[in-house]
Amino acid sequence: MGKVLIIGCGGVASVAIHKCCQNSEVFEEICIASRTVAKCNALKEKLEGTTGTKITTAQVDADDVQQLISLISAYQPDLVMNIALPYQDLTIMDACLACGVNYMDTANYEPENTDDPKWRSIYEKRCREAGFSAYFDYSWQWAYRRQFEEAGLTALLGCGFDPGVTQAYCAYAKKHIFDTIDTIDILDCNGGDHGYAFATNFNPEVNLREVSAPGSYWEDGHWVEVPPMSIKREYDFDQVGRKDMYLLHHEEIESLALNLPEVKRIRFFMTFGQSYLDHMRCLEDVGMLSTTPVAFEGQQIVPIKFLKALLPDPASLGPRTKGKTNIGCIFTGKKDGREKASYIYNVCDHQECYREVGSQAISYTTGVPAMCGAMMLLTGKWNKPGVYTVEEFDPDPFLDALNRWGLPWQIDDNPVLVD
Numbered sequence: 073m074g075k076v077l078i079i080g081c082g083g084v085a086s087v088a089i090h091k092c093c094q095n096s097e098v099f100e101e102i103c104i105a106s107r108t109v110a111k112c113n114a115l116k117e118k119l120e121g122t123t124g125t126k127i128t129t130a131q132v133d134a135d136d137v138q139q140l141i142s143l144i145s146a147y148q149p150d151l152v153m154n155i156a157l158p159y160q161d162l163t164i165m166d167a168c169l170a171c172g173v174n175y176m177d178t179a180n181y182e183p184e185n186t187d188d189p190k191w192r193s194i195y196e197k198r199c200r201e202a203g204f205s206a207y208f209d210y211s212w213q214w215a216y217r218r219q220f221e222e223a224g225l226t227a228l229l230g231c232g233f234d235p236g237v238t239q240a241y242c243a244y245a246k247k248h249i250f251d252t253i254d255t256i257d258i259l260d261c262n263g264g265d266h267g268y269a270f271a272t273n274f275n276p277e278v279n280l281r282e283v284s285a286p287g288s289y290w291e292d293g294h295w296v297e298v299p300p301m302s303i304k305r306e307y308d309f310d311q312v313g314r315k316d317m318y319l320l321h322h323e324e325i326e327s328l329a330l331n332l333p334e335v336k337r338i339r340f341f342m343t344f345g346q347s348y349l350d351h352m353r354c355l356e357d358v359g360m361l362s363t364t365p366v367a368f369e370g371q372q373i374v375p376i377k378f379l380k381a382l383l384p385d386p387a388s389l390g391p392r393t394k395g396k397t398n399i400g401c402i403f404t405g406k407k408d409g410r411e412k413a414s415y416i417y418n419v420c421d422h423q424e425c426y427r428e429v430g431s432q433a434i435s436y437t438t439g440v441p442a443m444c445g446a447m448m449l450l451t452g453k454w455n456k457p458g459v460y461t462v463e464e465f466d467p468d469p470f471l472d473a474l475n476r477w478g479l480p481w482q483i484d485d486n487p488v489l490v491d
């Protein structure tokens with residue numbers, strides 16, 4: 073049915089590529105392109121012979137629009153899946169526009185260099201006006217709306233689990249369960265244990281930036297920002313058990329607040345163990361999470377990049393990680409004039425993911441929705457010109473695809489609420 077260029081070959085991309093190869097009817101041809109082509113070639117070798125999907129590989133620096141345009145023009149894909157890093161979102165969108173190809177990604181744009189004065193002045197203005205200080209926000213990619221509309225192309229943003237599936241759960245709740253939704257709590261629980269004192273489950277740089285930033289939530293039409301990790305709750309997660317979770321800023325709150333304006337409060341919580349928090353605090357205190365280069369023995373070193381080099385590669389956690397993830401949304405609202413609550417969630421087992429695709433559940437829960445989102449675009453179910461997030465599409469075919477391709481969801485109509 074289609075031909076897809078996949079950019080990136082890390083933890084998440086590897087799962088998405090495995091799943092595309094299980095779904096050869098839709099993904100007839102894929103090209104895996106990344107900065108380090110050896111990783112693409114190794115994955116191609118592993119998968120060839122197990123799949124009907126024709127696989128090619130290419131080397132590309134996705135920070136360079138001209139390189140991207142040459143690759144896209146030569147390969148002529150129906151869709152570009154950006155599963156590299158959020159730093160590359162804008163260059164890949166530019167190249168897709170130049171070549172007339174649909175685009176999708178799994179995380180919204182943030183700059184690699186947060187000291188860039190041009191970016192910083194726009195960022196500081198946004199902090200003042202919007203009221204949250206995360207480095208990432210949708211404004212950069214929403215700015216492409218008119219260009220994608222005029223070109224008749226679709227850009228699907230943030231199609232992993234959270235963002236991604238969580239917004240499909242919101243669209244489902246709005247379509248099938250509630251007349252009006254009052255509150256949404258997104259709960260991301262990782263009950264997995266990899267045996268290391270400290271490691272991140274996906275790209276350490278992106279992950280540590282996210283969790284060391286101030287928390288924020290949406291309430292009564294505006295952002296409320298709080299110090300990092302200052303709001304803590306305990307929750308008893310199905311198939312995982314009791315865990316401490318902390319309020320974080322998270323990108324889907326921004327698009328949900330826009331697309332579901334009736335919702336009075338939207339919060340995001342993520343579970344963290346004490347060891348993770350202690351390590352993170354210490355690393356932050358000594359400056360290891362900084363993105364500002366420091367001079368060291370005649371070289372410029374970016375502390376967080378150096379830290380990344382020391383930490384275990386998230387892709388290597390697969391064989392060691394045991395336990396389950398439980399990610400979902402708790403809704404309160406009204407149906408036929410009566411108050412009601414509902415909890416839609418998925419439970420995913422780290423070891424089962426490893427047996428199936430050689431990765432732990434964090435990469436799995438992101439890579440499977442990426443493949444399912446790509447399938448929505450290749451099969452024409454989610455195509456409309458412009459730039460959209462997942463809650464703006466019909467959730468039904470996507471949630472059916474998740475059931476079929478490894479992330480079945482369930483509904484609890486009597487959930488314990490988070491205070």
Ligand code: NDP
Nearest residue numbers: 080081082083084107108134156158179232233234274275
């Ligand atoms: P990894 O660091 O494991 O992989 C990133 C990949 O991108 C690597 O293959 C890397 O190549 C490649 N890459 C980086 N820079 C460039 C470049 N300039 N040109 C070409 N390729 C490049 O990251 P993850 O797989 O953990 O994460 C991938 C994405 O998924 C991120 O955007 C992350 O934020 C997002 N994510 C989304 C989630 C969700 O639920 N929505 C959850 C988890 C992650 P190389 O091998 O050379 O370094």
